[in-house]
Amino acid sequence: MPREIIERIATCDDGRTLAVDYGMNLISSRRHGANPRDWELPLTVTGIHLDDHLITVHSAWLPDRQPDCDVCKLWREDHAIGPIQEVEALHRAWHLCEPLREVCAPGNHELTNLM
Numbered sequence: 001m002p003r004e005i006i007e008r009i010a011t012c013d014d015g016r017t018l019a020v021d022y023g024m025n026l027i028s029s030r031r032h033g034a035n036p037r038d039w040e041l042p043l044t045v046t047g048i049h050l051d052d053h054l055i056t057v058h059s060a061w062l063p064d065r066q067p068d069c070d071v072c073k074l075w076r077e078d079h080a081i082g083p084i085q086e087v088e089a090l091h092r093a094w095h096l097c098e099p100l101r102e103v104c105a106p107g108n109h110e111l112t113n114l115m
Ligand SMILES: [Zn+2]
Pocket: 012, 013, 014, 015, 016, 053, 057, 058
């Protein structure tokens, strides 16, 4: 699911705003000489809001357990039955946002597609 999250989130106004906020903070955090005091808190807060939105509104987008991920593997061995736990949902949201984090680098302007 390379760029899927970005295309999907473009279809949701709230999600788009949240993703852009998160992405902008991520880009700031990766700038050369960036001071963690300037980005750490906003990055955490916007990340939580985005995850929250994805889990509650777009749970259908959350990917399956990923084969090369140790954390996912643990859950697979757990034989979870029924709805997935919130921690696992958060972890899957993290996988879902991987492509988003990839494009959020200084000099990469793909995020502007969401604005
Ligand atoms: Zn949404």
